[in-house]
Amino acid sequence: MRWLRRIGRDFKARQHMDAYALTVVVFAFAFLSIFSDSLDENLRWAVLFSGVGLLLYRLTLPDEPAESPAGLLHDRSVYDVVPLSSLLAEARDVRVFAPSAVNLLSAQTCELMRNTVLARERGKVRIVILDPLEKTAVRQAARQLDDSIEFPVQRLPAALDSTMERLRLMRGWRTAGGFEYRLLSYSPGFSLVLVDPETPRGRVIVEIHGFHNASTSSRMHLELTRGRDERWFTYWLNQFDHMWEAARRDDVTPSSVEVPRPASADVAEAQE
Template sequence: MVWLRRLIHDLKIRQNVDAHVVTVVVFAFALVSIFGDVVPDQLKWAALLSGVGILVYRLTFPEERHGGSAGILGDRSDFDSVPLSSALASARDVRVFAPSAVNLLSAHTCEVLRKVVLARAGGSVRVVVLDPAEKDAVRLASRQLDDSIDFPVQRLPAALDSTIERLDLMSEWETEGRFRYRLLSYNPGFSIVLIDPDTPKGRAIVEIHGFHNSSTSSRMHLELSRALNERWYSYWVRQFDFIWREATPADVSPAADDGPAPADDREERGRPR
């Protein structure tokens, strides 16, 4: 039954709950009324007016992007009008994987992460980048990301060194939330940014590196949500989880550790870089 499947799906992601509740109540009253006048008129009118009120209220909602690819496909220029940092205004959980993340972790974005996400108790920022000690992996990634574009503006090894320095500094911040970063031994060919991925309004932004591009900003981006496509949204969230488990914890100074982490998430210390 299509309606029942849609109801179960919407309840899972906590979407359109108000409309479903009123629909169930109205149909229940209608069904009971068939067998006699057992429902008071006041309740019938209350259910009817509630349904009309919700329909009118939902007309004020902005139009959602469903269906076609225009809402999920783009490139970095899409963030010119609505910068990614603005999406972090209410975030509590940010997860990032990128070969160097040098463009994402600008000074401005890092300041937003500090003042917004990490300023909250329970806030979390996790970042994974390539391990600069893995020379062969960095060399191959540089060949793909630097040498295969027509108009390069930076080189991966230098960008990665800059990012590692910034991540080390961020690890020393004293904040309410928790910041951690890890190092991956090779480049899987994409980058991921997750914003509150475990919530109904979470976002997953994926950049596909491809084989050849005119510039780094021209790479294809996918922006997914649970409501738009739960299957592939969950797929990319799990991809980051796999990357995080595979990556190696970086050096963290004792001052940056707020105490022992949970047993299944405790960082290893003292890894040379």
């Protein structure tokens, strides 16, 4: 029923808790009054007047404004006003999917994650990107993400190589929190950022890649919250979970990466 779903949403978002608490008390006293006359008269009046007082107080509150489309729909320019650092300040669970994630995983953002999410005992960061070994999928994604941009500033294959190097370095960090990444076999046409999605303050940011864009920063974003958009919030949360399960782990370990050896004295002399 709709009213039950509405109550469930209010509880998840911690809204109108005073009204629900007083409603429970009022109904409890009404029920007890049916079967017992031993309840104190003054207590009954106190409960009654509390309910009337709360009702009058709520009548004086202004109507909640309808959600502005600007709060739901935007592009990357919104992060000039509300920087990513404000989303990660208290976060303990961050999940990301992007074909290369090269823009998100800048040196500054990685350092921010290390000092916030990954610095917490139960903090965790999970990243999924396109598998660079899936050459056909990379070429197809490059057509959409590179060739359809009027003013490109980077290319997907090079961006993937840069991100892979950064992810492998981050995997070696020693932090209180946990860091993992996986590789997906194709790009589904969107990117995701989820912040604390299992909590009432959870937030999901969906970037739709589209068919043609002036620039990467002009793509449409949907910003969903659990309390306001429960159905589609859960939908995109499940999308990430399915991608995480379908993606593979990187089989390159730090020990298998070739490290240049210093030249011997004989070689150095020969070069001189």
